[in-house]
Amino acid sequence: MKIYQLGTAGDRIVTVKKSQGQLVVTVKVKDDENKFINLPPKRWAAFRQVVDDINKNVKSLLEGDQNVKFLQHIGGAYYVSVTSGYRCVDFRKWFQPYDAKDLGDIKPTIHGVALRLNEWTSLCSLIDTINTSHSTLATALPCYFNDDHVNEQGWLNCAECHPFLVNLGQ
Numbered sequence: 281m282k283i284y285q286l287g288t289a290g291d292r293i294v295t296v297k298k299s300q301g302q303l304v305v306t307v308k309v310k311d312d313e314n315k316f317i318n319l320p321p322k323r324w325a326a327f328r329q330v331v332d333d334i335n336k337n338v339k340s341l342l343e344g345d346q347n348v349k350f351l352q353h354i355g356g357a358y359y360v361s362v363t364s365g366y367r368c369v370d371f372r373k374w375f376q377p378y379d380a381k382d383l384g385d386i387k388p389t390i391h392g393v394a395l396r397l398n399e400w401t402s403l404c405s406l407i408d409t410i411n412t413s414h415s416t417l418a419t420a421l422p423c424y425f426n427d428d429h430v431n432e433q434g435w436l437n438c439a440e441c442h443p444f445l446v447n448l449g450q
């Protein structure tokens with residue numbers, strides 16, 4: 281297992297290790313079992329595709345924009361967000377309440393990790409290092425490039441793309 285420290289505080293780390301037969305990148309707060317996010321290869325690939333969008337929103341936040349409200353699905357029930365008023369990049373698992381009326385009615389859980397902006401910068405600089413050290417992560421593609429997505433039904437049945445459809449009985 282490889283461990284990388286984020287920022288100078290030392291309480292947030294990135295690990296790369298094998299889990300259930302595949303490499304998984306984990307971003308977590310040390311010694312807190314609820315503050316982490318797992319990025320298996322397809323989710324790692326989806327995350328890599330939105331890094332520029334995240335950086336654009338972080339830049340707007342740093343420039344004092346009071347209207348930053350970025351929320352991007354990166355696979356499964358996981359989202360990354362950047363929001364005015366919070367100087368962080370938040371990775372979080374979301375859920376759909378049992379009484380939800382539509383797909384947009386989702387809520388964040390306590391399971392996730394918020395990276396301070398200097399930690400976010402550290403994570404960005406680690407992406408190439410991780411990809412160079414682990415070719416399976418470097419060549420991974422998001423699930424929507426999978427052959428199972430060749431038609432709409434395959435795409436709709438993908439739990440990575442649509443984690444909340446089951447709760448609505450669809």
